[in-house]
Amino acid sequence: MSGVTAPMSVDRVLALRAQILERNAALTRAQQAPAPTAPAEGKPASFADTFQDAFKSVNQAQAQAGALSEAYERGETIDIAKVMLARQQASVGFEATLQVRNKLLSAYKDIMSMPV
Secondary structure, eight states, X not given: OOSXXXXXXXXXXXXXXXXXXXXXXXXXHHHHSOOOOOOOTTOOOOHHHHHHHHHHHHHHHHHHHHHHHHHHHTTOSOOHHHHHXXXXXXXXXXXXXXXXXXXXXXXXXXXXXXXX
């Protein structure tokens, strides 16, 4: 072998292009993600409002993952990597929410068992 590489197939080049475009779109979405809303001047956000917003975003991620999965199963032209990424994001969000709930429940039980 004299260091000459075999030419890449057109399908391989198109697949690499699609991966690059998807990663670029993901980075763009990550950079454009809305920053957490700042509470009104002089009025801090309530604990309940903060959790309600977090639960809404987790629910939205799960709904989006479900919609992408259904569209893929119907045979629509959706990239499987996009579907799997959405499902993984929803799963991570749900697991994080579950862990926060467990910690809050544990703290509540600790407080309730304290002698007064």
